[in-house]
Amino acid sequence: MPDFGIFRGFNDKLFGNKLYAGQLPTQLGTVGSIVASDVDAQAFFNRVIAAGGNLSLLEQYAVNQLVLDLKSYSIWSKMKAIYPMVGSSSAACAQNLKSSSFTGSFSSGWTFASTGIKNTSSSGFFETNCNDNNFANNSISFGCYSRTNISLTTYDFGIYNTSLGRGTWMRLLNLGGFGGGVQQAPPEIGASNSDSRGFFQMSKNGSTTVLGYRNSSQLINTTSTTTNATNTTFYLGALNNGGTAAFGFSGKEFAMAYIGDGLSATDMTNYDTAVQAFQTTLSRQV
Amino acid sequence: MIGYILTTEQYEQIQGQYYSPSQFFNCVQDINNVWFLFLSDQDKQEILQTEWAWVLELPTGEYTPKPSPPFPI
DSSP states (O other): OOOOHHHHHHHHHHHSSOOOOOOOOSSSSSSSSOOOHHHHHHHHHHHHHHTTTOOOHHHHHHHHHHHHHHHHHOOGGGGEEEEEOOSSHHHHTTTTTTTTOOOOOOESEEEEEETTEEEEEESSSEEEEEGGGOOOOOOOEEEEEOOOOOOSOOOOOEEETTTTEEEEEEEETTTEEEEEEEEEOOOOOOEEEEEEOEEEEEEEEEESSEEEEEEEEEEEEOOOOOOOSSSSEESSEEETTTTEESOOOOOEHHHHHHEEEEOOOHHHHHHHHHHHHHHHHHHOOO | OOOEEEEEHHHHHHOOOEEETTOOOOOOBBBTOEEEEEEHHHHHHHTSSSTTTTGGGOOOOEEOOOOOOOOOO
């Protein structure tokens, strides 16, 4: 067959670069070339578009794979909200990957980039609209992926209602430790930690045992008396104290966050595997 | 850190108001109970095209945070 060079150019102009089997989409353009093979990933992409955001093909690929991985690990069904923080805009980053529920909103003071979202240490929180009354006692998990190593006397994710004296919260690095609480009152549970970068998770799964992980390392395995929900929504970047961002602002860049039902130790290590692969695909792993 | 300074009336006017479908104003008080607003460069670009563009003309000043109440331990 003769090589009609004109047709090569014609095709390239109409259809962009071609993707061959085994290739990762890298710079193939923005949405309009959606490559999802999973219906839930596709639905998320549609929500991003409807909100006025857009995703690169690489981001779509990474998100699609994350969904497939979480389903293969039987984690997906336990999730209420997953925020992959892709799309470099508030419209895209506010979308919940898991469903159309719990679309978030950002206070002023955030920046949005391909590496995630970042608030200042003086302002900025992400309202998830995910209320802790969506979870049964002794069945809740939450986590976030931080790309910033900084020690501040601030808290990073969750709820603490001072009037009720209880909540579900975490701080990644404060006073030399990783700590928090899960459906409980103080005192806080903590462990030594020297780096606030990584994937941090906490969970109660069917009992009063609290597990806490940084990446694949279990840092916390203890118990706390379980208290009832506070009827408060989770904030990322600060804690929610009855509708007010409290206990300082995180000042970190977040590249993912989730809130779900209780996870086992195996779930949490599998979740780390999936999330690290997700971040690596996007070249923003730490 | 430098932030925009608001009067109480300006604070009441913008606090919680959305300047985009997914972003809202959140002000914080400094150590002297003066209201401040912190905006990223991206926020400013967003706000410039809205009815709230006037906040970009507010005076600015150095922000000294209130001591954060100790977290119950």
